[in-house]
Amino acid sequence: xxxxxxxxxxxxxxxxxxxxxxxxxxxxxxxxxxxxxxxxxxxxxxxxxxxxxxxxxxxxxxxxxxxxxxxxxxxxxxxxxxxxxxxxxxxxxxxxxxxxxxxxxxxxxxxxxxxxxxxxxxxxxxxxxxxxxxxxxxxxxxxxxxxxxxxxxxxxxxxxxxxxxxxxxxxxxxxxxxxxxxxxxxxxxxxxxxxxxxxxxxxxxxxxxxxxxxxxxxxxxxxxxxxxxxxxxxxxxxxxxxxxxxxxxxxxxxxxxxxxxxxxxxxxxxxxxxxxxxxxxxxxxxxxxxxxxxxxxxxxxxxxxxxxxxxxxxxxxxxxxxxxxxxxxxxxxxxxxxxxxxxxxxxxxxxxxxxxxxxxxxxxxxxxxxxxxxxxxxxxxxxxxxxxxxxxxxxxxxxxxxxxxxxxxxxxxxxxx
Amino acid sequence: xxxxxxxxxxxxxxxxxxxxxxxxxxxxxxxxxxxxxxxxxxxxxxxxxxxxxxxxxxxxxxxxxxxxxxxxxxxxxxxxxxxxxxxxxxxxxxxxxxxxxxxxxxxxxxxxxxxxxxxxxxxxxxxxxxxxxxxxxxxxxxxxxxxxxxxxxxxxxxxxxxxxxxxxxxxxxxxxxxxxxxxxxxxxxxxxxxxxxxxxxxxxxxxxxxxxxxxxxxxxxxxxxxxxxxxxxxxxxxxxxxxxxxxxxxxxxxxxxxxxxxxxxxxxxx
Numbered sequence: 169x170x171x172x173x174x175x176x177x178x179x180x181x182x183x184x185x186x187x188x189x190x191x192x193x194x195x196x197x198x199x200x201x202x203x204x205x206x207x208x209x210x211x212x213x214x215x216x217x218x219x220x221x222x223x224x225x226x227x228x229x230x231x232x233x234x235x236x237x238x239x240x241x242x243x244x245x246x247x248x249x250x251x252x253x254x255x256x257x258x259x260x261x262x263x264x265x266x267x268x269x270x271x272x273x274x275x276x277x278x279x280x281x282x283x284x285x286x287x288x289x290x291x292x293x294x295x296x297x298x299x300x301x302x303x304x305x306x307x308x309x310x311x312x313x314x315x316x317x318x319x320x321x322x323x324x325x326x327x328x329x330x331x332x333x334x335x336x337x338x339x340x341x342x343x344x345x346x347x348x349x350x351x352x353x354x355x356x357x358x359x360x361x362x363x364x365x366x367x368x369x370x371x372x373x374x375x376x377x378x379x380x381x382x383x384x385x386x387x388x389x390x391x392x393x394x395x396x397x398x399x400x401x402x403x404x405x406x407x408x409x410x411x412x413x414x415x416x417x418x419x420x421x422x423x424x425x426x427x428x429x430x431x432x433x434x435x436x437x438x439x440x441x442x443x444x445x446x447x448x449x450x451x452x453x454x455x456x457x458x459x460x461x462x463x464x465x466x467x468x469x470x471x472x473x474x475x476x477x478x479x480x481x482x483x484x485x486x487x488x489x490x491x492x493x494x495x496x497x498x499x500x501x502x503x504x505x506x507x508x509x510x511x512x513x514x515x516x517x518x519x520x521x522x523x524x525x526x527x528x529x530x531x532x533x534x535x536x537x538x539x540x541x542x543x544x545x546x547x548x549x550x551x552x553x554x555x556x557x558x559x560x561x562x563x564x565x566x567x568x569x570x571x572x573x574x575x576x577x578x579x580x581x582x583x584x585x
Numbered sequence: 586x587x588x589x590x591x592x593x594x595x596x597x598x599x600x601x602x603x604x605x606x607x608x609x610x611x612x613x614x615x616x617x618x619x620x621x622x623x624x625x626x627x628x629x630x631x632x633x634x635x636x637x638x639x640x641x642x643x644x645x646x647x648x649x650x651x652x653x654x655x656x657x658x659x660x661x662x663x664x665x666x667x668x669x670x671x672x673x674x675x676x677x678x679x680x681x682x683x684x685x686x687x688x689x690x691x692x693x694x695x696x697x698x699x700x701x702x703x704x705x706x707x708x709x710x711x712x713x714x715x716x717x718x719x720x721x722x723x724x725x726x727x728x729x730x731x732x733x734x735x736x737x738x739x740x741x742x743x744x745x746x747x748x749x750x751x752x753x754x755x756x757x758x759x760x761x762x763x764x765x766x767x768x769x770x771x772x773x774x775x776x777x778x779x780x781x782x783x784x785x786x787x788x789x790x791x792x793x794x795x796x797x798x799x800x801x802x803x804x805x806x807x808x809x810x811x812x813x814x815x816x817x818x819x820x821x822x823x824x825x826x827x828x829x830x831x832x833x834x835x836x837x838x839x840x841x842x843x844x845x846x847x848x849x850x851x852x853x854x855x
Contacts, residue, residue, distance in 0.1 A: 276745065278684060278722050326684060327746040343753050346682065346724040346745040354742060358757065365760070387719035390711070445673065445738045448646075448729040449720055460674060460738060573720060574729030576741060 169468060170583075171360045171436040172421050176526045177234030179227050180211050180414030180513045211378075211414045218332050224276060225329040227415035227519070228376035235372065235419055236337050271341035271368035272334040273359035274417075275351025275375035276326040277518035329376065341368050346518070348572030349482070350441075351375055353521025353580055356418065357439035363420050370425075374522035376415035385411070391449070393486060399515070401483035401508035401540050402490050402554045404547045409484040412514020416522035433529045435583040437565070438471065440464025444575030451489055455496025457577045458482075462500045462567060465579040471565060473501045476581070478537045478561070479552075480528050480568040483508025484515050485542070493569065494552035501567070507555040511542025521570035525580060528566050532584045537561035600763035602801030609660035609773075610835040611653055612792040612825075617660070617839075628779045628791055629653065643730060646717045650683065650791065653828075654727030654775025655734065657793035661771060662735060665797040668769055676737040677767035679758035681750030681774030681827035682724045727775055739767040750774055750827035755796070755834065762798050770798040773835070776826035792828040794835035 211227060219225030327344045334342040341362065345355045352375020359373030379387065388394045388411060399410030420436065442464065444457035451458065466473060479497055483490060485508075497506055509524050516523045531538060539557040546554050566582045610617055611629045634644060637656035644652060658678070662668055668676075695710030715721075723729070725743040732741070740761045744753040751774025758772030773795030825832055 278719075278724060327749065330746065342746070342749075343744060344746045344750075345742060346684075347728070347741075347743050348723055348725060358742065361760070387722070390714050390716055391719050392716070441740050441742070442674075443678065443728065443732040443738050443741050445732045445736050447733065448723070448726065449717065457738065464740075572725070573723055574725040574743075575732060576725060576728065576743070 169360060169364050169436065169438055170423055171363050172423055172426055172430070172432045173418050173434050173436065173529065173582075174421050174426070174430045174432060175235050175419035176416065176433060176529055177231045178414065178416040178523055178526045179230040179234075180416070180516060180519075180523050181412055211412075219329065222329070223378040223380070223413070224326075224376050224415075225332070227378055227413060228274060228276075228329055228333060228374075228417070231374065231376065231415040231417045232333050232336065232372065235417060269369040270337060270339045271343070271359065271362055271371045272330055272337060272339040273343045273345070273355040273362070273371055273373040274326075274330050274333070275345045275347070275353070275355040275377075275518050275521065276329065277351065277377035277379065278346070278348070333372075337372060339372070345375075347576040347578075348574050349484075349515070349517055349520050350570040350572035350576045350578045351377075351518040351521070352416070352523070353439075353525070353568070353570035353578035354441060354576070356420075356436070356522060356525065357441065357578060357580060359420055360436045360439065363422055366422075369421065371420040372417050373420055374415065374417035374526075375519040376522075377516055377518035377520075378413035379411055379517055380413050395485060398542055399485045399511045400542045400544065401481070401485040401510055402494070402506075402547055402550055402552075403485070403543050404545045406485045406487060406490060406547070408486055409510060409515040410542075412510070412516045414513065414516040414519050414523045416519065416526040418522065418526060432585040434532055434566075434585055436580060437583045438465045438467075438469025438581040440466075440468055440579050442577045444577065446575055448574050451492040451571060451575070453488070453492055455492035455494075455499070457575055458493055458569065458571055458579075459496035459500045461577040461579040462496065462569070465567060465581050466500070469565075469581045469583075471581065473504075476501050476504050476565050476567045477563040478531065478566050479504050479506040480524055480538075480566060481506050481508045482520070482569040482571045483510055483540070485510060489571070490547070491550060493571070494550040494554070497569075498551040503553050505537050505555050505559070505561065506552045507538050507540040508543075509538070509541070511540055518572075521568070521578060521580070524570075525568050525582070528568055528582060531563050531566060532582075535560060535562065537563060601765065603759050603762045603798050604801040605796045605838060606666060606799050607661050607664035607797040608794065608835045608838045609657045609664075610792075610794045610832060610839060611657050611660075612794075612832055612836070613790050628777075629793075632656070638734065639730075640734075645715070646721050647726060647730065648721060648777070649779075650775050650777035650793075651726040651730065653777060653791060653793040654680065654682065654773075654795075655730045657773065657775060657795045658727065658731040658771055659734065661773070661795040661797050665769075665799075668797065668799075671769040671799075673736040673738045675739050675768040676735070677740040677758065677761045677770040678728050678732050678737045679741060679754040679761070679770060679772040680725070680728045680731075680743045681752070681754040681776075681831065682727055682743055682745060683747070683750065683776050683778075683826045684722075684724050684745060731771075737771070740770075745827070748826060748829045751794075751829060751831040755831060758796075758798055762800055768800060771795050772798060773831035774827040774829075776828040778824050778826055789824040792825045792832045794828060794831035796831070796834060796838070 216226040216229040330344040359371035395408035442460035446452040634652040698709040744750040758770040775793035777791035778789035
């Protein structure tokens with residue numbers, strides 16, 4: 169498989185950009201914030217008249233607007249949404265392709281129930297009962313932060329986002345994947361396969377998610393997954409993840425379909441999925457499923473382990489998850505440099521695979537392999553070669569991991585343009 | 586609805602034929618019932634997930650739709666010949682599902698304890714919320730639980746596309762077997778829209794159906810399974826959401842009819 173990424177747009181805490189922003193991985197002081205007791209990585213405000221109650225959808229629309237402008241009157245009238253494609257051309261409708269040959273593949277997150285009667289009162293009281301140190305909890309800051317959001321609808325219809333945005337680009341094939349935090353990566357892989365098979369000529373693929381609302385928070389708090397400080401992947405004192413939100417969409421095409429004007433940002437050369445078949449909330453302790461996905465990606469790309477120059481880890485910052493991933497990376501790929509973006513952009517949940525893959529595009533040609541924002545002291549018991557700070561290095565192949573609740577895993581391999 | 590046949594596949598290896606070797610069907614007319622109409626809104630009568638090997642300890646973290654789906658996967662595998670001989674890494678699971686929500690029920694005791702006082706909610710209510718409250722709301726729970734129950738570790742996917750979800754799952758499963766990513770694929774969908782909230786919108790139903798796919802033999806025709814492109818599924822099975830197309834497939838298979846429901850096409854079964 170050799171599928172070209174010819175455009176990419178990201179909306180996340182590191183900013184909204186048509187080209188992969190490098191500051192989230194080159195600068196450890198990116199825009200991640202700590203509000204209240206939990207870290208928050210909030211994306212730039214994303215409003216869209218088509219998704220008045222659905223921030224997930226608005227984030228996806230924001231990302232897609234970076235690639236394809238809406239039809240006149242279709243949007244909310246805000247200026248500056250349509251921009252230039254990452255490839256440097258004026259963006260426009262996908263007029264160069266038969267709409268029957270265009271597909272949209274999006275990964276999305278779960279719908280949380282948000283009873284209106286609880287919204288105003290619930291959140292400020294959560295921390296007290298959980299005993300996580302109310303003295304550190306900035307209730308006012310969190311209230312301000314959350315007050316601007318509309319809650320997710322009770323019966324969120326993820327397929328509606330795909331349908332609406334698919335109509336915007338004239339897509340006749342559409343797929344909405346839900347595999348928790350592996351959703352966006354799986355969508356990208358399914359899209360790449362569809363392009364490779366010839367089901368479509370052009371695929372817009374990625375993911376979108378936001379759990380930055382009171383009930384979303386409560387979900388993770390009750391589960392004990394959030395860090396009460398800030399996301400510190402691979403740190404000796406890591407204690408959970410920092411929740412984020414975002415969206416990213418990539419444009420995929422076959423090599424033989426590229427025009428002279430198309431600029432290739434990277435190639436998707438392989439991917440693999442697996443299931444842990446172990447536990448819906450805990451990864452296999454030895455990273456069995458994660459390793460299987462990476463091996464499949466290598467085989468799909470017809471590469472050897474030594475061909476991978478850098479691993480963009482799922483790296484959420486949970487004690488169990490980071491350890492399992494490091495074991496798997498070490499076992500499959502050996503002493504390859506590994507880092508995580510989540511200390512900067514937060515865990516964007518179902519969007520993570522797309523957001524982080526898009527951010528990886530900036531690595532090619534940069535001469536740097538990124539570090540891990542938030543990481544202070546590397547856990548010496550992790551067997552992988554974790555990068556705390558960026559190091560000089562040239563990446564020809566990058567492997568990006570995404571793992572989700574339910575045990576679903578996905579690894580994607582990018583090759584330099 | 587399916588846009589391109591597998592015979593158009595342009596990958597490095599030619600695709601192989603795909604056979605349906607087993608099927609399960611849970612619908613409002615009953616479990617595995619043949620010859621009965623299924624356009625009956627309402628729940629599947631007599632459904633007991635325990636009878637299909639679903640662990641009692643897991644049921645409380647499963648919505649009704651997930652229970653139906655996990656049970657239907659198990660039921661399909663009962664009739665699949667020698668499926669355990671396929672290595673776990675070569676077993677794939679492909680599911681169409683809807684967003685799940687068990688939240689209201691799980692918050693009920695916490696809300697009752699609060700007695701309308703937010704402070705009491707925090708003090709007395711939050712500890713009553715099940716830690717796996719979030720997990721119960723995952724749309725991919727059929728995949729998560731069924732893969733663990735049957736040791737499926739291979740290629741997989743879960744689609745939340747309304748009525749298209751089950752169709753996407755079936756199409757991707759056919760591709761996975763045809764393109765040799767797995768040797769065994771279980772594919773289908775499950776949904777339950779019989780709650781009070783769903784019924785506000787009119788008569789609703791529930792159901793689940795899964796097929797077991799394996800590689801065909803030389804000489805078998807190639808299946809037709811491009812990617813679904815249209816949600817215009819008028820199968821007459823009530824509002825079964827993600828289960829609609831798999832239920833239609835399964836029903837036609839049980840009746841040994843050629844399957845041509847809502848554009849899902851296939852003409853030969855082993």
